[in-house]
Amino acid sequence: MLFFFLLSVMSQETPAAASLPGLPGPGFVKAKPFALTKNNLVTELPFLGKEYQLTFELKVTKFGAVDTRSVIHLSATGADCCNVGDRVPAVWITKDKKFHIAATVNGIGNYYQDVPTVLEENKWILVEISQTLVDGKYIYEILVNEESVHKIENTTPQVWGPVKVFAADDWYPSVEGQIKNLMIETKNE
Numbered sequence: 001m002l003f004f005f006l007l008s009v010m011s012q013e014t015p016a017a018a019s020l021p022g023l024p025g026p027g028f029v030k031a032k033p034f035a036l037t038k039n040n041l042v043t044e045l046p047f048l049g050k051e052y053q054l055t056f057e058l059k060v061t062k063f064g065a066v067d068t069r070s071v072i073h074l075s076a077t078g079a080d081c082c083n084v085g086d087r088v089p090a091v092w093i094t095k096d097k098k099f100h101i102a103a104t105v106n107g108i109g110n111y112y113q114d115v116p117t118v119l120e121e122n123k124w125i126l127v128e129i130s131q132t133l134v135d136g137k138y139i140y141e142i143l144v145n146e147e148s149v150h151k152i153e154n155t156t157p158q159v160w161g162p163v164k165v166f167a168a169d170d171w172y173p174s175v176e177g178q179i180k181n182l183m184i185e186t187k188n189e
Contacts, residue, residue, distance in 0.1 A: 028165065033059075033180040036071060039170035042182070047161030048074065048088055050138055051187040053130040060093060060121055060177040068092045068100060069175040070168035074184075076160035080171040082110035088160050089129050093119065093175050101129065105140050107156045117144045124180075131157060 028043050058071060070092055076085040081102075087110060089103035097119045105111035119125060128143040131154060138157040142150040165184065168174035 027186065028182070028184045030182040031180065033178045034167075035178055036168045036174040036176075038070070038168055038172075038174045040167050040174075042165045042167045045074075045161070045163040045165065045184065045186070047159055047186065047188070048076070048163045048184075049159050049186040049188055050157035051132050053128065053132075053183070053185045054089065055126070055128045055184075056179050056182040057124045057126050058175075058177060058179055059124045060097075060119055060175055062121060062176040063093070063095070063097055063119075064173065064176065065095060066173050067095050068172050070166070070172040071175050071177075072179065072182075073166045073169035073171075074163050075166070075169075076163050078164060080169065084109040085158075085160055086110070088163060090169070091127065091129075092172060099127070099144065101142055101150075103129070103140065104158070105152065105154045105156075113142060113150045115142065115144055115149050117149065 028045065030042065054074065056072065073090040074088045076088050077083060079086045081087060084104050084107065087102045087104060089101060092100040094100050094114070099115035099117065100112060101115060102110050102112035126145050131138055131140045138154045140152055140154045141148060167179055167182070
């Protein structure tokens with residue numbers, strides 16, 4: 001299998017163009033905690049393949065009254081929504097203290113899931129969004145704290161590139177909080 005274990009002891013930051021040892025495509029790792037800020041371009045990946053994994057830990061320090069707050073947004077178009085490639089994927093927190101996660105899946109540019117997990121302030125939570133080839137099918141999956149909360153076959157996977165990685169994006173207020181152990185891995189198709 002393509003993927004990896006995220007170690008909390010990681011301490012390196014790699015540029016987007018570098019390949020991580022033993023993995024087939026470009027990746028990005030930023031282990032140290034950093035504050036989420038509006039329109040914060042963290043990196044630009046040369047591509048995001050049909051197989052990928054986005055993993056990070058999130059700590060919300062204060063929930064806002066605004067309906068939706070941005071955590072992380074990967075975009076191949078540089079636009080917010082709702083065309084194919086705008087969200088590949090993207091994560092927000094709702095005013096109900098839940099994840100709203102969107103991606104391009106099955107030709108839908110804003111395929112989204114509202115994850116039922118209720119978040120708590122000042123508590124780290126592990127998020128993994130992946131798309132992997134399993135028995136000839138591309139499976140898009142969302143895990144929260146290592147528990148699968150959504151899984152579906154993506155019948156129209158694509159290679160995107162270049163892909164801008166924002167934490168947080170420019171279209172919504174940012175979550176008040178931090179990300180750590182941000183890791184993006186992909187496979188060159």
